[in-house]
Amino acid sequence: MPKYYFVMASKKFLLCNEPTEEILRERTNYYNSIKKPIDFWLVKNPKFLGSLEVSEISQKLNVPTAAIISTNSLFITWLKLRLGFVVTGIFTKDIL
Template sequence: MLASTAVSLGSLGSQLLNSPSHNPTKPFLLPLNKPLLKSPNSITSSSFLKSRTSVRTAVAAVDSSDAAVQQAGGEGGSKSYHFVVANAKFMLDEEEHFQELMSERLRLYGERNMEQDFWLVIEPKFLDKFPNITKRLKRPAVALVSTNGPWITFMKLRLDRVLQDSFETHTLEEALASSRIDIEFEKPVKWTAPYAKYKYGWWEPFLPSKTSNV
């Protein structure tokens, strides 16, 4: 390659010297706006950047498409609902942080004018579809149900002693259907925690009957 380049340079110099317009008193100059050789690296870099941009665009398109499909719901107009469930005593009376987490999320949705997409369901009927869960579950049970799967996974990690799963159904009413029962908890003889005992009924704002879209 070096030899062929040298031959090309020699031919070009010979043509310039023999040109009628050549003045031997002026130094020999090559045009600055036309480089003799184009670096192979520059070609490779340009091609690589273009292909990389194309790949990024394609990936972004796939991600957006997947998100649109997930947002539209499942096949036949069904929608995915995610939940964590435990016995009512643990969820509503014993777990130290649950009430605070729920109240904080409800406040956040109110400030951002977002439609509520999470509910507490006492004795949910969808549990009949999960025999592997019901056989491990003390009754009565309470489920936290939401269309937001990642948030339910976070709540599973946060609450720890709960069971998690999901299901699909066509209507919100079916998803939140329950065998409503009255639940009562015995008051502790002595309360030693540094915070006040949760007030009975704190969960009522999160029940389906208390939300405007159910």
């Protein structure tokens, strides 16, 4: 099963308070320039993740959440350092 890494925060923080759109646009442009397939996704209200750990995080936040999911652990680590107030995690799924 493939491993997926994520950063998760409140939807307001991730989509309004941080330059997430710019970060993802620049990353997309870079991937396109080197002809690499996109390996990350922005997901609002990531309830489908389904793992107990993620569910507990969502409940603690008690607000709508958003997540950036990737198969690239280094990208997620970089996002954690860049964004700061996010939660990171890992999960495995056959199909998203």
